[in-house]
Amino acid sequence: MDTFHNCSRPRSLIVTKVLRYWSLFLLFFGVLWAQPKDPYIGSQACRGCHLVQTQDFFRNAHTKADRGCEGCHGPGRAHVNGGGKKDAIIAFSTLTPKKSLDTCLQCHSKDMSRANIRRSSHTQSEVVCANCHSIHKSATPKYLLAHQQKDLCYTCHTDVKAQFSMPFKHRVNEGTVQCSDCHNPHGAPASNWRMGQRPRMQQHAQSNEQSCVQCHADKRGPFLFEHAALRVDGCNSCHAPHGSANPRLLNRPVVFTLCLECHNGAAGFGRTGEGIPTQSGSHNMADPRYQNCTACHVKIHGSNADARFLR
Amino acid sequence: MRLLLASFLLTATLAAQPLIAPTPQRAGDAKGEDLADYNIVNSFETGYRFRVVEGNLGKFRSDVNYGNGIRLLGSHLTVNSKKPGTGKYFDEIVLSTQGLGNDPYQFSSLRVSKAKLYRYDSTWRWMDYFNPALTIASGQHLINTSRQLQDHDLVILPQARFRVLLGYSRNQQDGPAFSTLQFPDGRGDEFTYLLNVRRTRNEYRLGTEFEVLKTKFHVLHGWEYFRDDTRAPLVSPGAGANPNDTATLSQFRRDEPNHGQAPYWRVGLHNEAFKSFTIDARFTNSTGQRRFVSDELALGTGRFSAAQNRQVFVGGNARRPVTTGNLTLSWFPLERLTITNHTALYNTRMEGEATYGEINNAVAGLKLLQFQYLGIRTFANLTDANLKLTNWLGLFSGYHFSERRIGSSQFEDLEAPAKLDRIEQTNRLHSGLLGVRLQPAKQLRFSLDGELGRADRPFYTTSEKDYHAVAARAQWKTKRWSLLSKFQTNYNLNSTSLFVHSARTRVASIDGTWSPRGFVTLEAGYGHTHIETVTGLAYFSLGELVENDRGFYRSRLRQTRFGAQINVAKRADIYLGYHRIQDAARLGVALMDQAFPLTYETPLARFSIQLHKKVRWNLGWQYYKYKEKLLTLQDYNAHTGYTSLSWSF
Numbered sequence: 001m002d003t004f005h006n007c008s009r010p011r012s013l014i015v016t017k018v019l020r021y022w023s024l025f026l027l028f029f030g031v032l033w034a035q036p037k038d039p040y041i042g043s044q045a046c047r048g049c050h051l052v053q054t055q056d057f058f059r060n061a062h063t064k065a066d067r068g069c070e071g072c073h074g075p076g077r078a079h080v081n082g083g084g085k086k087d088a089i090i091a092f093s094t095l096t097p098k099k100s101l102d103t104c105l106q107c108h109s110k111d112m113s114r115a116n117i118r119r120s121s122h123t124q125s126e127v128v129c130a131n132c133h134s135i136h137k138s139a140t141p142k143y144l145l146a147h148q149q150k151d152l153c154y155t156c157h158t159d160v161k162a163q164f165s166m167p168f169k170h171r172v173n174e175g176t177v178q179c180s181d182c183h184n185p186h187g188a189p190a191s192n193w194r195m196g197q198r199p200r201m202q203q204h205a206q207s208n209e210q211s212c213v214q215c216h217a218d219k220r221g222p223f224l225f226e227h228a229a230l231r232v233d234g235c236n237s238c239h240a241p242h243g244s245a246n247p248r249l250l251n252r253p254v255v256f257t258l259c260l261e262c263h264n265g266a267a268g269f270g271r272t273g274e275g276i277p278t279q280s281g282s283h284n285m286a287d288p289r290y291q292n293c294t295a296c297h298v299k300i301h302g303s304n305a306d307a308r309f310l311r
Numbered sequence: 312m313r314l315l316l317a318s319f320l321l322t323a324t325l326a327a328q329p330l331i332a333p334t335p336q337r338a339g340d341a342k343g344e345d346l347a348d349y350n351i352v353n354s355f356e357t358g359y360r361f362r363v364v365e366g367n368l369g370k371f372r373s374d375v376n377y378g379n380g381i382r383l384l385g386s387h388l389t390v391n392s393k394k395p396g397t398g399k400y401f402d403e404i405v406l407s408t409q410g411l412g413n414d415p416y417q418f419s420s421l422r423v424s425k426a427k428l429y430r431y432d433s434t435w436r437w438m439d440y441f442n443p444a445l446t447i448a449s450g451q452h453l454i455n456t457s458r459q460l461q462d463h464d465l466v467i468l469p470q471a472r473f474r475v476l477l478g479y480s481r482n483q484q485d486g487p488a489f490s491t492l493q494f495p496d497g498r499g500d501e502f503t504y505l506l507n508v509r510r511t512r513n514e515y516r517l518g519t520e521f522e523v524l525k526t527k528f529h530v531l532h533g534w535e536y537f538r539d540d541t542r543a544p545l546v547s548p549g550a551g552a553n554p555n556d557t558a559t560l561s562q563f564r565r566d567e568p569n570h571g572q573a574p575y576w577r578v579g580l581h582n583e584a585f586k587s588f589t590i591d592a593r594f595t596n597s598t599g600q601r602r603f604v605s606d607e608l609a610l611g612t613g614r615f616s617a618a619q620n621r622q623v624f625v626g627g628n629a630r631r632p633v634t635t636g637n638l639t640l641s642w643f644p645l646e647r648l649t650i651t652n653h654t655a656l657y658n659t660r661m662e663g664e665a666t667y668g669e670i671n672n673a674v675a676g677l678k679l680l681q682f683q684y685l686g687i688r689t690f691a692n693l694t695d696a697n698l699k700l701t702n703w704l705g706l707f708s709g710y711h712f713s714e715r716r717i718g719s720s721q722f723e724d725l726e727a728p729a730k731l732d733r734i735e736q737t738n739r740l741h742s743g744l745l746g747v748r749l750q751p752a753k754q755l756r757f758s759l760d761g762e763l764g765r766a767d768r769p770f771y772t773t774s775e776k777d778y779h780a781v782a783a784r785a786q787w788k789t790k791r792w793s794l795l796s797k798f799q800t801n802y803n804l805n806s807t808s809l810f811v812h813s814a815r816t817r818v819a820s821i822d823g824t825w826s827p828r829g830f831v832t833l834e835a836g837y838g839h840t841h842i843e844t845v846t847g848l849a850y851f852s853l854g855e856l857v858e859n860d861r862g863f864y865r866s867r868l869r870q871t872r873f874g875a876q877i878n879v880a881k882r883a884d885i886y887l888g889y890h891r892i893q894d895a896a897r898l899g900v901a902l903m904d905q906a907f908p909l910t911y912e913t914p915l916a917r918f919s920i921q922l923h924k925k926v927r928w929n930l931g932w933q934y935y936k937y938k939e940k941l942l943t944l945q946d947y948n949a950h951t952g953y954t955s956l957s958w959s960f
Contacts, residue, residue, distance in 0.1 A: 056342065058350070058391055058392070058393055058394070058395055059350070059389065059391045059403075063395040064395060064396070064426050064427070064470060096647075096699060096702070097699075098646075098647070098649060098697075098699065105583075109527070109581055109583060109589075110520060110522070110527045110581065111520075112520075112529040112577075112579040112581070112593070115579060115581060115591040115593060115637075115639060116591065116639055116653070118589070118639070118641040118649060118651050119639060119641070119651035119653055119693070119695050123697070124695060124697055124707050124746065125707075125746075125748065125758060125760075126705060126748055126758075141389055141403075141405045141422075142405055142420070142422055142432075155795075156784075156795070158795065158797060158820045158822050158836065158838055159797065159799065159818045159820060159838060159840060162820070162838050162840065162868065162870040162892065165870065165890060165892055165911075166892060166911070167370075167373075167374045167909075167911055167937060168373070168374070171416050171438060173330050174330065174415075174416040175409045175410070175416060175418050176416040176417070176418050176436045176437075176438050177436075189593060189635070189637040189639075189653070189655055190637065190653060190655035190657075190691045190693065190713075192633070192635060192657045192659075192689070194774075194775075195689065195691070195713045195715055195738070195740040195766065195775070196655055196657065196689045196690075196691030196713040196715070197691060197693065197711045197713055197740060197742060197764075198775075206514065206516075206533050206535065206575060206577075206597075208575070208595045208597055208633045208635050208657075209633065214482075215458070215460065215482060217482055217510065217512040217537050218484070218510050218537075218539055220537070220599070221599070221601065221629065221631060221661070222571075222599050222600070222601055222629040222630055222631030222661050222663065223601070223629050223661075223663070224603075224627060224629045224663040224664070224665050224681060224683055225681075225683055226661050226683070226685055228685060228719075228770075229771065231659070231661065231685065231687060232687065232717065232770045232771070233770065233771055233773075233774055237771065237773065245866075245894055245907050245909055246446070246447075246907065247373075247442060247444045247445070247446055247447050248442070248444065248447060250447070252864055252905060253446065253905055253906070253907035254446065254447070254905060255447050255448075257862050257864065257903065257905050260846075260848045260849075260850055260862060260903075261772065261773050261812070261844075261846040261848070261862055262771050262772055262773055264772060264810070264846075264847055264848050264849040264850075265849050266772050266807060266809070266810035266847060266849075267807060267809070267810070268768070268807050269769070269770065269771060269772050270770065270771075271685075271717070271719040271734055271736075272719075272734050273734075273736060276771065276772065278849045278850065278851075278856075279850055279851060280851075281851050281854065281856070282497070282498055282851075283850070283851050284851060284852060284853060284854070285850045285851060285852045285857075285902070286852045286853055286902075289501070289552065289553050292447060292448050292449065294447065294448060294452070295448045295449075295451060295452075295491050295501050295552070296491070296493050296497075296501060298452075298490050298491060298492070304567075304569065304601070304603045304605065304625060304627065304629060304663075304665060305567075305605050305623070305625040305665070305667060307681070307683070307721070310492075310493065310497070311492065311565075311605070311607065311623070
């Protein structure tokens with residue numbers, strides 16, 4: 001039956017079918033031929049001219065990028081075909097700060113530590129990724145920083161550099177404390193202390209508090225009797241965290257002035273609005289023994305046994 | 312090109328603060344050597360440190376603390392797979408250490424990773440902390456402890472859409488310290504007693520990051536455990552601090568174990584599905600809790616030589632749950648305009664209860680049930696706009712608003728239920744920000760920022776109320792020159808009808824670097840920080856309440872530094888530096904007129920020469936001079952130095 005039908009098929013039908021398949025075949029390859037060439041050319045092509053940048057790139061974390069050099073610099077075929085045409089490739093030195101940030105965030109936005117980078121003080125001052133990170137000439141294999149972290153921060157924050165040279169300081173210059181232990185250079189959420197507006201770039205401890213308690217866990221509490229200053233205005237109420245001429249990084253050379261500046265009974269302040277309580281009448285500031293407040297109020301950060309922090 | 316690169320690196324070296332060792336120059340080839348499928352770069356510096364101190368050794372230990380002995384001053388090792396992703400167990404190892412051996416500041420950092428499979432990062436830090444605290448408690452609060460910090464983080468599938476995060480941190484403080492107590496009562500003498508400090512904090516983390524519908528999620532759960540087992544063993548403290556007081560303390564002991572935990576959650580999301588809009592949100596919650604008891608025994612005699620025997624028992628709980636929520640919206644209506652809005656909500660309450668019992672001379676005395684509550688709720692909304700008008704002109708402006716409500720109650724009473732008065736207050740702060748950025752030439756940048764803030768009811772007399780801040784910056788940077796000058800001022804006025812607190816800070820600095828040739832780099836800088844505060848005071852003196860007095864504080868910090876880095880014949884490096892800090896404020900004329908003039912200077916010199924392509928010899932000297940104007944009790948002069956070999960294999 002089938003044989004009969006095949007044999008009896010009109011010749012015109014066969015020709016039509018062949019023409020149809022042939023036209024489809026031509027159309028398919030025609031479309032392929034008409035497609036523009038792949039704009040990506042591959043990292044091998046970059047080596048010809050950019051040998052310095054590429055020969056040690058196997059050490060670089062960006063070597064894991066899907067498209068190699070073109071992952072950051074964009075498609076390179078036009079650049080190569082144009083004989084190294086500068087405007088045919090993404091050169092970070094020519095990008096606006098926002099464009100530069102956008103390019104890096106294509107991959108690096110997944111980390112939550114960069115959630116506030118668009119509103120960070122650095123971005124607002126047009127300090128973006130390439131100002132601190134050097135992809136091809138980094139001084140540190142980790143994080144690809146242009147210099148060692150402290151040197152990088154000191155480049156602009158010269159006043160902080162001076163503070164870390166004070167007699168009492170956190171050991172940043174000595175290498176055991178880093179700026180990023182307390183600060184997030186990519187921007188931080190609103191602070192949980194003071195009024196939530198300043199400071200702007202301070203890293204939060206994991207437990208949502210000021211970064212100081214990350215190391216000084218004994219000051220963290222919770223205590224039955226909290227020294228409200230810690231929670232309301234933060235550690236900076238009494239301490240200069242970068243460096244100070246005063247022991248314990250205090251803001252004043254002697255303790256009693258620091259305490260009396262708040263504990264002065266001025267109306268309108270404090271928990272009740274009747275002022276922060278003044279010292280009791282048993283104190284005599286003319287006597288040196290009363291000038292070291294923390295000699296008796298030893299648990300000044302908080303106590304579980306005494307509302308006046310005596311034990 | 313090489314010349315430029317060398318001058319660039321020298322500039323980077325000079326930017327550091329003076330610190331004599333480890334030597335910045337490394338031994339061996341920067342390109343490393345190939346071994347099997349890996350490339351290895353390494354440099355180790357081993358040497359001997361020495362010091363000679365004249366004057367107050369305790370203060371030197373507090374400020375500098377470098378000692379004598381053999382050290383592994385620094386080391387760097389990187390091992391990289393030559394074909395990334397093909398390493399069998401790892402593709403990358405990065406290890407750097409500093410001060411191992413017996414330096415007071417020791418550090419190590421390690422990264423091990425294999426592409427697409429895992430990335431492990433760890434840091435280990437050890438710090439020796441000695442502080443005589445002469446000026447705040449006459450040496451009665453001396454601390455001689457060490458602190459060890461560890462952080463370990465492991466990311467599994469670091470390049471995948473679903474990542475697993477594991478982490479562990481440890482913080483440990485150990486060592487002896489002194490503290491003080493009053494005996495027999497609040498009017499008694501102060502006695503120094505010994506403490507064995509022993510505090511440990513452990514934190515464990517488990518989390519994930521994943522992507523669903525173009526939204527990236529971050530979920531992390533952590534468990535933080537804290538133990539403070541500091542003890543004051545049974546001692547005989549001896550004489551009190553005040554010769555005129557006849558009270559004695561013959562025996563004293565205090566145990567106050569304090570254990571707690573703070574489990575926490577962090578959830579974050581990031582969405583950038585829309586080209587002109589991104590959303591970031593963050594929610595965190597933690598519930599801190601501490602359980603404590605305290606047992607104190609004190610035996611001695613009172614003011615009139617009568618025997619005193621006091622025992623105190625305390626036990627209870629303290630809690631502090633904290634919840635925060637943050638939402639950041641970024642909008643890009645134009646290519647050159649970015650508007651961000653950040654909303655933050657913070658809510659915490661601190662509460663706890665305890666029983667306090669006191670037995671005096673074997674007679675049950677005071678017995679209290681104590682309770683305290685302090686609640687803080689802050690709402691903040693911060694809007695900022697950044698406009699890049701032209702390639703050389705940018706503008707920035709912002710409006711920030713926050714409202715904080717503080718609730719408070721507290722009682723100490725013999726019998727519950729006691730009367731509990733709850734007090735609440737609200738404070739609002741409005742602030743406006745404005746900034747201009749100018750870049751008239753590629754090498755030249757200017758920026759000017761101003762902020763004005765007004766708060767209606769600050770909690771403390773020293774809190775920000777009516778404040779304004781101005782900051783200006785100019786930077787000129789070429790391949791050979793770099794010049795940066797800054798000026799910054801902060802004013803805060805917090806006053807009511809009968810009280811005033813005024814604080815003013817002015818900072819100005821200028822820093823320059825010049826590399827006239829590839830082998831020479833010179834650096835110089837000068838900065839000053841002027842702080843002036845005046846605050847209304849009230850205190851008791853000779854039994855009389857002194858009101859409407861004023862406290863003054865002045866600081867005139869001046870910082871000067873020079874540095875010169877010279878490379879001789881590409882083999883030897885010489886560094887000469889000088890750094891001086893001076894507080895030039897004039898001494899106060901009254902008790903409440905405070906200033907602390909001092910001078911602190913540190914010249915240094917370092918020489919490093921390449922003996923072989925894999926060996927360098929280093930030599931350095933640093934001098935410290937600390938001098939106070941008022942007293943000479945804490946002054947010291949110290950010579951420190953080192954000699955070392957940097958080698959590579």
